Amino acid sequence: MAGPAPAAPDRAALGLVSDCASCFGLCCVALPFAASADFRSTKEAGKPCRNLQDDFRCGIHAELRETGWRGCTVFDCFGAGQKVSRVTFGGTDWRREPGSARAMFEAFPVVRQLHELLWYLSEALALPAARPVHGELRRALEAVDRLSRESAEVLAAADVPAIRAETGDLLLRASELARAGLPGRRRNHRGADLVGARLAGADLRGANLRGAYLIAADLSRADLRSADLIGADLRDADLSGADLTGSLFLTQPQLTAARGDAATRIPDGLTRPAHWARPSDGPPAAGR
Template sequence: MSQKRETPSPDVAELDLISDCGSCFGLCCVALPFAASADFAVNKDAGKPCSNLQSDFRCGIHTQLRPRGFSGCTVFDCFGAGQKVSQVTFGGQSWREAPGTARQMFDVFPVMRQLHELLWYLAEALSLPAARPVHADLRRALEKTERLTGGSAEELAALDVAAHRGEVNTLLLRTSELVRAKVPGRKKERRGADLMGKNLKGADLKGANLRGAYLIAANLRGADLRSADLIGADLRDADLRGADLTDSIFLTQAQLNAAKGDAATKLPRALARPAHW
């Protein structure tokens, strides 16, 4: 049932989709807002630098984020959008060096993040043999998305990113259908389902459609999630200890970082085991 993936071309490394905080101007620490909660110790408005951001754009409590109440920071992943905006869109000139560009830079960052997230999904889709019938369309979508990321700050700020996401999502849906059709038996359709806190220990979820499902604090210990579509699923505090996520599709590092797992959790090869597990 498990399907060997092909190496996507271009792959995530070539597309620069791995976050490099050392090449970013701390954009996630400034551009984005957060509210005092279990994820963040304080309130912060969009465009206001976090009090922990240092003059070199590094976090002053990076090694203590979780115990200091900033677990939300350890979950976030910009898919490399931070360094793209910092070094390419704005040519390596920071918002501190050129305060007049700050607002535009902060507005562009979330747009670039969405585009880079789409590139991640498209690159993954191109690695899936079952999706060969739509590989040509996927590649065209990837190339278009990559071109958009190279636009000027003005072009990016004016981009209707929601419309573009809709176009790409049609292809990702078709990819999901093709991949999950290879899984024998009847697959569970739980798209957008409210499964918060549900006891799904040991559940057979092979090839399940869990797109956008709310799995917050769900018990998924030992569950079989092979080839399940997890795009947009909320896995905050979900218990994935011993779960099998091999070949699950459209799972991201941020989703894993938000969940709980252990050494027995089986992961897709493109993702890393979170340090806090």
């Protein structure tokens, strides 16, 4: 029987927790978006969002969802913004030094992908059942972390798709080890088109939902314990009353993109989205 896993890398120490106050608004400039249900208007890559203020803060941050910018509330750079701003470019302000802007905006999405991989690797290292691959996971984490701290020139030349593919294979092995001891048949919906699927109350314990399209799917009261959700698209999925405890590789952006309620059980380390239904949305709770 596998013993407890060694202490997982501290995500804050790895710089994986976003600190917008230490960033030059890179997500509001470097990335493009198209007018849709998530964004009120279209913006080209490298062009500042119209809501970005001179101090690099969002002028409508408190009203983003209500004013047609809910995509902004879902996005998380996993700390890439402050690393590119403060480490890669040493505090260079793209407004004060416009010559740095293009390289900075190109580096940001690369580091963002690397930080997302670091997030997954740190989670895999916390899985006791994945102990047989902990050595490989730790070496991969160290290599990705080193790359994320390289110069803008090195980052621009990085083969990120190859790194993602190699790391993804390793994470899959960790996932399979973590789910191997679960009872019953484990469903494989990897990459499946489950848009709008009716899965209310479904037993999806230990299921492989990697990259599955679960947009607007009804997952209310579904049992998703220990399910592998890496890369699953949960936009507008109904997670009301669902059990996500112990689910693998679920991120805050995925959770925030979905719908849930006070009965939704979420993994440790994630935060219940502010827009989800609260106990106050129904009958008054006892003692309130």
